Amino acid sequence: MSEKVRLQVIIVGAGLSGIAAAISTALSGHTVQVIEQASELAEVGAGLQITPNASRLLKQWQLRDSLWEAAAEPTKLTVHRYSGEILAHDDAFDKGIRTKYNAPFIDLHRVDLQQALFERAQELGVTFHLGERIALVDFETTTVYSETGHQFTGDLIVAADGLWSRCREALVGHKDEPLPTGDLAYRIVLSADQIQDPELKALVENPEVHFWIGPGAHAVGYSVRGGKMYNIVLLVPDNLPPGVSRQAGSVDEMKELFVGWDPILNRFLDCVKSGRIDKWKLMHHGEMENWVNDRSNLVFIGDACHPMLPYLAQGANSSLEDGAVLGLLLGRMSNKSQLPRILRLYESLRKSRGESIVRETFKQRHDFHMVDGEEQVKRDQIFRSQLGQEIKGAFPSRWTCPEVQPWLYGYDANKEVEKAVAEHAHLFVEAAKNRPFSCVIL
Numbered sequence: 001m002s003e004k005v006r007l008q009v010i011i012v013g014a015g016l017s018g019i020a021a022a023i024s025t026a027l028s029g030h031t032v033q034v035i036e037q038a039s040e041l042a043e044v045g046a047g048l049q050i051t052p053n054a055s056r057l058l059k060q061w062q063l064r065d066s067l068w069e070a071a072a073e074p075t076k077l078t079v080h081r082y083s084g085e086i087l088a089h090d091d092a093f094d095k096g097i098r099t100k101y102n103a104p105f106i107d108l109h110r111v112d113l114q115q116a117l118f119e120r121a122q123e124l125g126v127t128f129h130l131g132e133r134i135a136l137v138d139f140e141t142t143t144v145y146s147e148t149g150h151q152f153t154g155d156l157i158v159a160a161d162g163l164w165s166r167c168r169e170a171l172v173g174h175k176d177e178p179l180p181t182g183d184l185a186y187r188i189v190l191s192a193d194q195i196q197d198p199e200l201k202a203l204v205e206n207p208e209v210h211f212w213i214g215p216g217a218h219a220v221g222y223s224v225r226g227g228k229m230y231n232i233v234l235l236v237p238d239n240l241p242p243g244v245s246r247q248a249g250s251v252d253e254m255k256e257l258f259v260g261w262d263p264i265l266n267r268f269l270d271c272v273k274s275g276r277i278d279k280w281k282l283m284h285h286g287e288m289e290n291w292v293n294d295r296s297n298l299v300f301i302g303d304a305c306h307p308m309l310p311y312l313a314q315g316a317n318s319s320l321e322d323g324a325v326l327g328l329l330l331g332r333m334s335n336k337s338q339l340p341r342i343l344r345l346y347e348s349l350r351k352s353r354g355e356s357i358v359r360e361t362f363k364q365r366h367d368f369h370m371v372d373g374e375e376q377v378k379r380d381q382i383f384r385s386q387l388g389q390e391i392k393g394a395f396p397s398r399w400t401c402p403e404v405q406p407w408l409y410g411y412d413a414n415k416e417v418e419k420a421v422a423e424h425a426h427l428f429v430e431a432a433k434n435r436p437f438s439c440v441i442l
Contacts, residue, residue: 007154007330008030010142012160017302037131041130048109049209076208084261156299186249197267200267215370216371245280285307306357308354309364312408325417328413329346338428342428
């Protein structure tokens with residue numbers, strides 16, 4: 001790419017989508033600045049399930065080797081009824097995933113991933129401005145003003161500022177607060193030294209994924225840090241007051257919600273002796289009409305435009321996809337006049353997929369949170385009828401569903417961009433030079 005088409009890109013937000021976009025855009029030859037309101041990148045630690053649609057991107061971006069050493073690759077995936085009964089089981093999950101998608105399914109500590117992305121972005125020359133909360137976005141001049149009085153001007157603003165996006169508010173011209181989904185999450189990370197029970201220790205040190213599904217709630221547990229820590233997420237009905245998105249919870253209150261559930265799950269919960277257990281309200285937004293503004297100098301990615309329930313673990317993965325696709329498309333520019341249509345192409349590639357995943361997460365919640373009754377009995381019959389067999393057709397757990405899993409995990413951002421560029425080649429033809437009397441339509 002020639003110097004004259006190097007964009008000055010301002011990314012608002014240094015979460016996973018923002019840093020992914022920074023890496024992909026920098027690799028495409030553009031100059032990138034990231035503005036982040038936090039004074040340091042020390043996000044609250046919890047686990048992340050990185051599925052093949054995103055793990056292949058991490059490989060392509062050449063993140064540090066220590067990230068992969070800190071990963072846990074689950075060999076098995078099991079869905080239990082809340083009593084403990086096994087409803088679905090894949091005892092060669094890791095091998096099957098690698099064979100089908102040529103990329104692994106790995107479980108990571110969020111901090112490990114964010115720090116590895118941050119380090120790689122810095123290696124690529126990305127500039128980070130921490131402690132800068134956004135005060136104003138001026139679309140006429142493509143300028144972001146922070147509350148500290150600093151201003152950042154460029155050619156393109158990438159809104160990667162999450163669920164409570166200030167950029168989203170600037171675009172619509174009013175407060176646009178997220179809506180409650182009716183669920184909240186307890187997030188627990190146990191270190192190996194907190195677990196004395198030999199059976200539980202073995203589950204931690206030999207990574208697997210376990211789901212427990214029950215009336216109005218479900219739980220998921222998996223190893224991180226190479227089997228040295230265990231991450232548990234409890235998804236339960238929301239009892240936080242209106243307007244409260246996060247609150248300290250009681251260990252006893254948490255345990256009370258799972259009385260009568262699988263003894264294995266409860267033995268894990270018994271390892272949580274004391275300390276702060278936060279409750280997080282799970283929020284969402286309605287679908288945005290557009291992800292690109294009229295001036296084509298603002299584009300949305302990640303939770304700023306498609307926040308999603310964690311029930312398919314695709315919040316992080318789809319955000320990494322967004323950043324990758326945006327950067328790859330920007331790398332195909334040969335003239336700045338192409339930017340508006342390139343951004344619209346990004347929107348056409350990503351909006352329908354992101355919003356479809358959001359809808360699928362609500363379907364997964366429905367199937368995992370059924371109250372005991374006729375519908376639940378029919379669900380469990382589907383589970384049991386295929387236990388130990390090759391699964392065929394629609395399946396209540398999308399994690400191994402032969403219809404949903406390939407759609408999620410088989411997505412390859414690079415191939416999608418290559419295909420789109422081939423189909424829309426006219427968008428990437430360099431505008432004619434020094435022809436004042438001719439009109440070139442891109």
